[in-house]
Amino acid sequence: MKWPNLKWPRPQWLHRHQPAGAAPSRVRSRDQLREAVASIACRPVRSLLTITGTVLGCAAFVAILGLTDTARGQITSRFNELEATTVTVVDANAQANQADRTIYSFPDDVGARLRPLNGVVDAGVYFSLYVARPALTPGQSGDRATIANRPQSDGLGSATGASLTVWGTEGGALAAAGASLASGVWFDDFHLLTDQPVAVLGPAAAASLGVATVRTNPTVFVGDDSYTVIGLLADCGALPELGNAVMLPAPLARQRYGNPTNPAHALIRTDLGAARLIARQAPYALDQSHPENLSAVPPPDWSMVTDDVNASLNGLLLGLAAVALIIGCVAIANTTLVAVMERAGEIGLRQALGAKPVHIMVQFLTESVILGLLGGVLGSAVGVAAVIVGAVARQWTPVLDPWLLLLAPAAGLVVGALAGLYPAWRASRLPPATALQRL
Amino acid sequence: MTDPVIELRQVARTYPGPPPVHALRPTDLTIQAGDFAAVVGPSGSGKSTLLNLLGLLDRPTGGSYILDGQPTERLSPAQLAGLRGRSVGFVFQSFHLLNHRTVLDNVALAGLYDHRPRSERLARAAEMIDLVGLTPRLGALPATLSGGERQRVAIARALASRPAVLLCDEPTGNLDSARSQEIVELFESMNQAGFTIVMVTHDEALAARARRRLDVLDGQVHEARAARP
Incomplete structure (x- = not known):
């Protein structure tokens, strides 16, 4: 290979070089975010595997609550018919x-x-x-x-x-x-x-x-x-x-x-629809002079009964979803920790280029949060799909609280943040000279 | 008379141990702007310690160090990082390129921690890549480059922050003799253009091309050859 013309022009900035001064290094937030996204995007398979636990946890979270809401709506409509008549x-x-x-x-x-x-x-x-x-003899009448x-x-x-x-x-x-x-x-x-x-x-x-x-x-x-x-x-x-x-x-x-x-x-x-009116009229129809002696008892509130049952069931299933989320958290933490060790050379390079420890920490934490958020969004989508499929299979109307669609990604984000804290701190504590010795 | 870029006054580095290791004994050293100094010595002699101290990757346990006119002993870690990012360009033996980023993106990392807009960093990166003759490989990934090309990318990245001094740690250690020769020529031409270069090397041939030679032995630095014209 022939080298290009290496008659270097004397760079003008070399003449104008001013002492650098002691200002601390700074990085633009947008650039920091871009660096984190680029680091995730350049390892797509690993990133997907990393978020699998979070996806499953959030999907279970959305699916459980969504299917329970759907079932509750169905049960309530059935009981409402009985209740109403x-x-x-x-x-x-x-x-x-x-x-x-x-x-x-x-x-x-x-x-x-x-x-x-x-x-x-x-x-x-x-x-x-x-x-x-009948009292045949005294003392037998109570039998x-x-x-x-x-x-x-x-x-x-x-x-x-x-x-x-x-x-x-x-x-x-x-x-x-x-x-x-x-x-x-x-x-x-x-x-x-x-x-x-x-x-x-x-x-x-x-x-x-x-x-x-x-x-x-x-x-x-x-x-x-x-x-x-x-x-x-x-x-x-x-x-x-x-x-x-x-x-x-x-x-x-x-x-x-x-x-x-x-x-x-x-x-x-x-x-259907006449029960409330009949409940008011019945005591009068039965005893006009003393309707107060008779009381029309409201029918049992079946929806409350089913709510209690659902609450117990929800608690159990949400516990399982929480376990899945914890597994997701551990998976992200573990992978990020391994990544910190693997990317020690990169950490050293960034420090050599002027990154402060907090810049390194923020970079790894941002990556972890993005992974968690991504897991939450994907999990939310999978959960919604599960609710729709489950409801359609039973010819029910899918019912889903819109807040759930925000809650699941938020849960993923929190999981990512918690999971990334320790590895990010470890990354920021790597001495630059030591980090640069690792490839 | 040019301005000193690097001034070491009785700078020492001792690792506490036990037993304590005097990796660099009290040293006085001045590197002027435009110098091209080779630091030579056997393994474990203290070359890398000296380079880490010069590049603010480590702090001395004694003495005072003025880099680019800025006394460093009282600076906070954040200030040290800022000064390092602006005043020092590093070239490593193993290149330290990000394998999943293009040549342009790798070079544009310089200035990232100096709050420079991405557009400015990209423009500077393109300029430096042109200087090292790699414009046709602007969008290539490091894995597709030869060793010599990778080192040129690393040099472009080191120059992109417009540093006061270029610190090179065995820059030809991973290259064959032909590629090493190319890199040496590049350094020479850069030095002739006015760049200040301090280079740690085992390679006597490479050291012979430098204008100054500093021998390091058992933590002691000796001026083996003063600057030549």
Whole structure:
């Protein structure tokens, strides 16, 4: 190779050379940032591998919160439908005076009074009863009467169903609860208003009493009172406590066995959107003179219930995401520390060119922060994609808090900053002469 | 009479040990502007210690050092870094180029820590690259250059900050004889143009081309040959 013309012009600045003075070295922020970006960009594969942990952590963070929000939206919409169509009325007077069993505030025709209200689909009262055995001898009156499929008087009275309970209900309550019949019918107004001795059995009660169908006109005995079974429940709907119940027409039940052991409830199923109005009207429809004795209980807030569940689940999953982020942090710290050792020669060169220790520290810290931020942004994108894919796969509507899209990169940035602190400090402490000896 | 660029007065460097090592014993030395001095000595004699002290990469444990008219003993690390960046240009045996940056970007690193705008640094870099005859390789990566070309890039980078003195540590140590010859000629022509050069070398042939020769032995610096015309 032939050298170029080396007859150097005497540089003019050499004539004008002024003493350099003792001003400390300074670097422009933009240049410092450009140096950091260039250092990252010139090692793309290593940079990508370095941020993998942060990407996974941030992606998990966004995906968990996004999918939880999406699921919560879905669950809430389902429960809202149930919530919006269910009204429960409770005997407030009896509730306030539980020791006094003479108090019963519902009329005998709850369903008949509520059904005419515009928006009511089904309605009826239900309550549990304590049926005491007749006092044959003094001291026996407190015992619970036997419920059996055979009369007590024949001497073969079966103890079958000793754990069964007796409930007074209206057919409307069962319909409002979404119960379904396996066989027969449930009480209608005729049964209720004419005190027919009929019964409907819950699924467990029917199994316990050996009643499989109503076609054979089975009879059950509560103490010595017989009742013809006219219906068998397949499913108790929203009233699972009726599973082992022998249900009697409410007016007849009170007439024979007295007032309920616990305050009676009325269950009302309404049209969508009518529940709030019905809740206000129901106490007046049931007892115009003393509506205060009855209180329409707001339906349970299912969204709060699901929020609690989701909060617990979120805590667990976010813990896992935090672990992933910590792993990402350690990965960046480790890689940056190795890079400091590998780039000792570069550090020495920069110091030879006038870099102060703080310039070196800022350079490595900036690289680490950029890597963390990059990991956060990529993780955020991956997380959003996961939420969309997950929601679409279940035909749900994806729900994502917009703040999450800022929070994840911010988390990545913090991870990068924390991870870079120690390696950057180590880099800034390298003596220039020592650093220059390493290639 | 030219101005001294470097003035050492009883400058010493002792490493505490134990046992303490007197890497450089109290030394008086003056390098005038336009000097071309070769520092020669066996390994471990104290050449690199002297060069590190001259380049403000290390601080003496005794004496006073005036660089480019600026006494250095009371300067803070930040001020030392600033003075180093502005007054000293380094040329290393192993070039110390950033392998992922182009020739232009490598040379433009000079002045980065002197708060100079990028446009000015790039313009200066292009000018220096032209001076060392590498304009056609402006956008090349160091990995694609020969050893001689890499050293010329390093020289261009050292010159780009317009330093008062060029400190060279075995500048031909990684080059074959032909490339070494080219670099020596480059230094000579630079010196003739007015650059001040202090060069540490093992190479007697290279040392013979310098105008002054300083021998270092056991931490003692001797003026073996005074400046010649």
